[in-house]
Amino acid sequence: MREIELAKGTIRLADVAKAAGVSQGTASNVFSRPDVVREEVREHVLETAKRLGYAGPSLTGRLLRAGKVNAIGVAAVEPLAYFFDDPWARALLASVAQICDTNGTGLALVSAKDRHKLDWNIKSALVDGFILLCVEGGEKLVQLTRERQLPFVALALNDDDPSIASISVDNMGGAAVAARHLAELGHRRFAVLATELSDDHVGPVSVAEATRAIYSTSRDRALGYWQALEGFGIPRELVPIYETINDKPSVEAGLEMLFSASEPPTAILAMSDNIALLAINWLRARGLSVPRDVSVIGFDGVPEGGMVEPGLTTMAQPFAEIARRAVKAVLDDVVPAKREMIDVTLVVRGSTAPPKR
Amino acid sequence: MREIELAKGTIRLADVAKAAGVSQGTASNVFSRPDVVREEVREHVLETAKRLGYAGPSLTGRLLRAGKVNAIGVAAVEPLAYFFDDPWARALLASVAQICDTNGTGLALVSAKDRHKLDWNIKSALVDGFILLCVEGGEKLVQLTRERQLPFVALALNDDDPSIASISVDNMGGAAVAARHLAELGHRRFAVLATELSDDHVGPVSVAEATRAIYSTSRDRALGYWQALEGFGIPRELVPIYETINDKPSVEAGLEMLFSASEPPTAILAMSDNIALLAINWLRARGLSVPRDVSVIGFDGVPEGGMVEPGLTTMAQPFAEIARRAVKAVLDDVVPAKREMIDVTLVVRGSTAPPKR
DNA sequence: TTCTCATTTTGAATCGATTCAATTTCACAG
DNA sequence: CTGTGAAATTGAATCGATTCAAAATGAGAA
Numbered sequence: 001m002r003e004i005e006l007a008k009g010t011i012r013l014a015d016v017a018k019a020a021g022v023s024q025g026t027a028s029n030v031f032s033r034p035d036v037v038r039e040e041v042r043e044h045v046l047e048t049a050k051r052l053g054y055a056g057p058s059l060t061g062r063l064l065r066a067g068k069v070n071a072i073g074v075a076a077v078e079p080l081a082y083f084f085d086d087p088w089a090r091a092l093l094a095s096v097a098q099i100c101d102t103n104g105t106g107l108a109l110v111s112a113k114d115r116h117k118l119d120w121n122i123k124s125a126l127v128d129g130f131i132l133l134c135v136e137g138g139e140k141l142v143q144l145t146r147e148r149q150l151p152f153v154a155l156a157l158n159d160d161d162p163s164i165a166s167i168s169v170d171n172m173g174g175a176a177v178a179a180r181h182l183a184e185l186g187h188r189r190f191a192v193l194a195t196e197l198s199d200d201h202v203g204p205v206s207v208a209e210a211t212r213a214i215y216s217t218s219r220d221r222a223l224g225y226w227q228a229l230e231g232f233g234i235p236r237e238l239v240p241i242y243e244t245i246n247d248k249p250s251v252e253a254g255l256e257m258l259f260s261a262s263e264p265p266t267a268i269l270a271m272s273d274n275i276a277l278l279a280i281n282w283l284r285a286r287g288l289s290v291p292r293d294v295s296v297i298g299f300d301g302v303p304e305g306g307m308v309e310p311g312l313t314t315m316a317q318p319f320a321e322i323a324r325r326a327v328k329a330v331l332d333d334v335v336p337a338k339r340e341m342i343d344v345t346l347v348v349r350g351s352t353a354p355p356k357r
Numbered sequence: 358m359r360e361i362e363l364a365k366g367t368i369r370l371a372d373v374a375k376a377a378g379v380s381q382g383t384a385s386n387v388f389s390r391p392d393v394v395r396e397e398v399r400e401h402v403l404e405t406a407k408r409l410g411y412a413g414p415s416l417t418g419r420l421l422r423a424g425k426v427n428a429i430g431v432a433a434v435e436p437l438a439y440f441f442d443d444p445w446a447r448a449l450l451a452s453v454a455q456i457c458d459t460n461g462t463g464l465a466l467v468s469a470k471d472r473h474k475l476d477w478n479i480k481s482a483l484v485d486g487f488i489l490l491c492v493e494g495g496e497k498l499v500q501l502t503r504e505r506q507l508p509f510v511a512l513a514l515n516d517d518d519p520s521i522a523s524i525s526v527d528n529m530g531g532a533a534v535a536a537r538h539l540a541e542l543g544h545r546r547f548a549v550l551a552t553e554l555s556d557d558h559v560g561p562v563s564v565a566e567a568t569r570a571i572y573s574t575s576r577d578r579a580l581g582y583w584q585a586l587e588g589f590g591i592p593r594e595l596v597p598i599y600e601t602i603n604d605k606p607s608v609e610a611g612l613e614m615l616f617s618a619s620e621p622p623t624a625i626l627a628m629s630d631n632i633a634l635l636a637i638n639w640l641r642a643r644g645l646s647v648p649r650d651v652s653v654i655g656f657d658g659v660p661e662g663g664m665v666e667p668g669l670t671t672m673a674q675p676f677a678e679i680a681r682r683a684v685k686a687v688l689d690d691v692v693p694a695k696r697e698m699i700d701v702t703l704v705v706r707g708s709t710a711p712p713k714r
Numbered sequence: 715t716t717c718t719c720a721t722t723t724t725g726a727a728t729c730g731a732t733t734c735a736a737t738t739t740c741a742c743a744g
Numbered sequence: 745c746t747g748t749g750a751a752a753t754t755g756a757a758t759c760g761a762t763t764c765a766a767a768a769t770g771a772g773a774a
Contacts, residue, residue, distance in 0.1 A: 012730060023754045028732055038752060055506040059483055060420045061731030064759045067417070069483060071465065080454035080464060083441075090441050097437035097466070104474060106482060107437060107466045108428070109454065117461060126426060127484040149412040285497055344363060367759060380724045385762055395722065418761030421729050 001245045013052045013061075020048035031057050040155035052082045071106030072330050073127035075119060075145065077137030081113050087274050087302040089133060092155070096131065097325035105331065119144050123181050131155060134166075135217075136196065151333040153326045158215040160339075167325055171217055174315040174344035175224025175269070178297045181313070181346055182267040183232040185354045187295060188236065191265035192225060192241040193251060193275045194218050202250045204257065205241045218243075221271050221299065240265075244275060251278040259286070266294055266355040273298035273305045273314055280312070281349060291353035301347060310350025368411045370418070377405035382690040388414050420662060428463030429687050430484035432502065434494030437471050444631055449512070449635040453488065454682035456597070462688065474526060476501050486687035488512060491523075492574075493553065508690040510683045515572040517696075524682055524697045528574055531701035532626070535654045537565025538625040538703055542588040542711045544652060545593065548615045548622035549582060549598040550608060550632045551575050559607045561614065562598045575600075578628050578656065597622075608635040618645070623651055623712040629669055630655035630662045637669070637708060648710035658704060667707025674701050 002355055017027035022045060029037045037045075055116050062068065074096060076089065083089050110125045112118035122130070122144050130152035132141050138157050142164055145152045154166040155235040182190070197205060197213035205213075207226075213219040226236040242254035242263075258265060270276035276298030280290050288294050290310060298305060301316025322342060328334075364463035372385035379402060386394045387402040394402075420426065432451060433439055433446065440446050457464050467482045469475035479487070479501050487509035489498050495514050499521055502509045511523040539547070554562060554570035562570075564583075570576040583593040595616075616620060627633035633655030638646050645651050647667060655662060658673025679699060685691075 017767055058730055063417045064421050065732045080458040081451040084451040085707040094438040101437040111466045124489050383723055415760055422762045
């Protein structure tokens with residue numbers, strides 16, 4: 001008779017406990033440590049809970065005591081859709097997702113192009129730690145995340161600050177391997193399609209400009225290319241570099257320029273697979289055969305590279321390994337002592353071949 | 358002198374309040390409603406907070422009282438990586454992400470192939486509501502989510518239960534348009550590559566089997582194809598249907614069968630863009646030209662369809678609109694009264710043309 | 715000087731669970 | 745019948761904030 005009036009509002013654990021005639025402690029145990037309560041009681045409480053329409057222990061209540069969310073956040077200074085649109089981010093996230101899957105960790109996507117929003121999103125994300133995609137705006141991201149005082153790892157950080165836990169690939173070494181691969185095939189006329197070297201700039205870049213680029217990822221790749229090519233007697237000054245912003249218009253503008261030269265390149269060093277794929281499309285539309293007329297090599301090793309015709313030769317990042325380390329570091333809160341560096345491997349597919357004689 | 362010993366443990370709002378010599382209420386206001394506290398005091402509290410290394414109001418504490426997480430979960434009965442690997446899921450999520458971005462909502466990915474894990478993940482996801490991707494295992498997903506007693510919307514639900522709030526596309530109507538498009542181009546020999554009709558089955562399906570398929574999405578598409586084709590005097594019995602599981606091996610097995618027939622089809626009705634793209638690849642590898650020898654039409658309208666050569670003709674789902682409605686429904690907790698249905702539109706690209714004479 | 719009213723600040727209650735030391739229950743040995 | 749130890753249960757403290765009625769403060773009017 002009295003019980004009926006309980007129907008109003010949401011049912012709390014305490015309500016269930018009272019209705020079942022047990023203490024709140026026991027009721028709690030029924031849900032979180034069922035083994036410690038006598039079967040008979042447990043059943044009764046469960047039944048009562050169902051009868052009252054109890055939705056199970058509220059996460060917030062539990063959370064408050066436990067302090068663990070059991071989820072990690074992946075953050076970037078980009079619109080949220082970036083995680084699904086950008087091939088590199090996608091490949092990385094697929095790997096991160098896989099790792100999370102196996103150890104039952106949740107995954108939250110955190111991002112915003114606008115600094116204020118980003119700040120708020122990072123502050124209010126319910127996660128135990130962050131993986132930062134620092135391709136662009138990395139320092140900002142790191143700074144914002146620091147304030148949150150949660151463990152984090154920076155990926156692809158364009159900054160040499162050793163106090164930031166980060167995992168990066170060996171850009172210089174990888175780039176050198178890429179250039180060497182083409183040089184060994186016999187190419188001598190190269191051109192570089194670069195990812196961002198400095199803010200708000202698109203177009204040809206001089207050696208000096210590239211050398212003092214603020215984005216170390218792109219800079220190191222350039223250094224790697226140069227180093228390898230000079231081993232073949234090709235001075236860096238003779239290798240045109242065109243800086244893009246990793247999108248179609250800027251890549252095509254670059255190609256337009258490079259291929260209107262009197263002696264167009266026979267080999268293109270693209271600093272990302274995205275650029276490389278765009279380049280291949282442009283070249284073929286222009287009536288140039290890849291790899292017969294022009295060889296193209298990318299960087300990253302995104303899955304799309306293996307699904308086009310011809311397959312894209314590229315320097316593949318070990319996404320699974322990067323994801324594994326990053327997730328582990330964040331979850332265990334044992335952020336890598338300093339900068340960790342991971343090797344990339346040359347994957348030869350159909351987009352590179354010896355030059356026409 | 359006394360203050361120094363505060364350094365141990367984590368700093369709580371109460372610590373800051375005490376150190377700053379204000380009440381906890383005021384300290385709280387400094388962070389959550391700064392306008393109500395006098396500037397002088399506010400500055401002092403803020404400064405004290407910074408000095409103590411206070412990380413800002415703990416989300417869990419806030420959460421407990423506010424009850425809103427400000428995030429939605431997207432769930433599927435698939436491994437987590439599905440969200441990044443499957444083209445349809447990806448396209449949809451990109452749109453969902455965009456909507457979330459504009460209204461500052463967080464996005465959490467929830468999923469597991471294994472029922473037990475899924476149950477746990479759904480139970481413990483910190484979200485205000487769910488968007489369910491029901492392509493496969495929809496009922497299970499809906500059932501599990503119901504227990505959580507949070508608002509949710511089911512997308513692409515293979516079930517006609519009107520008590521479930523769901524948003525779907527007009528599968529039958531769309532399929533009819535697709536088939537009509539090809540018939541009007543002059544095609545008369547069709548074949549259907551179907552998405553899942555029933556559990557654990559791959560291979561040719563009879564009209565009867567397709568008619569009583571348990572997955573309504575696939576069934577409705579088949580019904581739409583039939584309806585349109587019969588308008589052109591092609592009886593359903595003469596249209597072979599091959600059921601795939603939307604992956605490469607099963608699609609290729611289907612094509613192998615269809616094209617070893619004495620009179621192979623000139624037009625392929627694929628129930629997903631994924632299948633259509635795989636089919637195009639197979640056909641070209643086999644030396645058949647698309648669309649000269651064979652026309653292919655897909656269903657879904659994933660971005661990849663516009664980026665291949667030839668472009669894929671398809672029935673495009675309005676992802677942005679679906680996402681908008683779904684997010685809105687979940688956030689406002691005004692789940693659509695019952696089933697909502699959205700139209701798909703024919704997008705003609707290069708993969709369809711009149712048949713060779 | 716006293717009274718009013720608006721602005722700030724306070725302090726205690728509250729959100730919904732978990733946890734653990736203390737207590738009760740129970741079966742069985744002595 | 746008592747004593748013992750294991751198992752089950754209790755009840756109160758706790759997590760970290762927000763909220764709001766009530767109290768304090770201050771400025772201006774009478």
